[in-house]
Amino acid sequence: MPSLNEVQKQTIAQRLRDGVSIRTIATELHISKNTVLLAKKKLMNMEFVNEPADMWNNVIFSDEKTFKSYSNGRRRVYRPPGTRYDEGYCNKYKQSGRFSVNVWGWVSSRGRGICAIVEERLNANVYRRLLEELMLPSVIPVFGERNFIFQQDNCPVHNARLVSRYLEAQGVNVLPWPSRSPDLNVIENVWGEMQKYIYQNDFRPRNPLELQEKIVEAWETVTPGYMRQLIASMPRRLQNVIDANGAMTKY
Numbered sequence: 001m002p003s004l005n006e007v008q009k010q011t012i013a014q015r016l017r018d019g020v021s022i023r024t025i026a027t028e029l030h031i032s033k034n035t036v037l038l039a040k041k042k043l044m045n046m047e048f049v050n051e052p053a054d055m056w057n058n059v060i061f062s063d064e065k066t067f068k069s070y071s072n073g074r075r076r077v078y079r080p081p082g083t084r085y086d087e088g089y090c091n092k093y094k095q096s097g098r099f100s101v102n103v104w105g106w107v108s109s110r111g112r113g114i115c116a117i118v119e120e121r122l123n124a125n126v127y128r129r130l131l132e133e134l135m136l137p138s139v140i141p142v143f144g145e146r147n148f149i150f151q152q153d154n155c156p157v158h159n160a161r162l163v164s165r166y167l168e169a170q171g172v173n174v175l176p177w178p179s180r181s182p183d184l185n186v187i188e189n190v191w192g193e194m195q196k197y198i199y200q201n202d203f204r205p206r207n208p209l210e211l212q213e214k215i216v217e218a219w220e221t222v223t224p225g226y227m228r229q230l231i232a233s234m235p236r237r238l239q240n241v242i243d244a245n246g247a248m249t250k251y
């Protein structure tokens with residue numbers, strides 16, 4: 001993030017508290033919107049750092065994820081010199097017949113929650129129904145009706161008025177979340193580990209059902225111990241973001 005002087009930092013903080021848009025702040029200070037976003041992210045993390053560390057034990061981390069029928073990740077191949085383009089050392093992908101499976105899930109310090117297949121195109125109506133039919137019925141037995149904090153990112157579907165009104169009506173405590181902060185959401189680490197598990201041994205599902213079954217299998221490998229480890233990393237994650245002036249971190 002470009003260096004900001006103290007006056008600019010204080011101005012950004014005050015204007016954000018006043019509800020001024022990021023675009024307007026950027027125009028007033030003659031800086032980019034991305035600079036304001038990073039400054040906002042750092043400010044929010046500084047507020048989070050002041051919270052008791054055990055607060056994160058009551059947070060439900062949630063997000064969506066798309067798993068594809070093929071892995072486009074880098075693979076290590078051992079081959080003799082001069083054989084780089086030999087057929088036996090080239091990975092082939094079918095250009096047709098590809099498919100994907102969308103899921104929504106939540107995790108917490110108590111372990112994995114649920115990982116649900118989302119077959120419809122995600123919009124505000126679908127997401128609101130998902131919260132009503134899946135999130136609350138699975139969270140309340142674990143945490144009680146008012147003893148958890150719900151985390152979601154700032155995608156338009158999550159911030160839709162329909163969704164916000166529903167969560168407010170249900171008395172759900174929603175955690176304010178800085179934009180562009182996948183490195184703070186521990187469920188991203190869970191998705192990453194699941195992806196490694198699914199695509200190991202060059203797994204190539206023949207149909208969506210096979211991929212769904214593999215996703216469920218991968219989800220069941222997420223242990224309570226691993227989740228406690230991720231939740232315990234939250235103070236370090238926050239401090240790393242602050243040290244990086246709001247930019248991405250190793251997490």
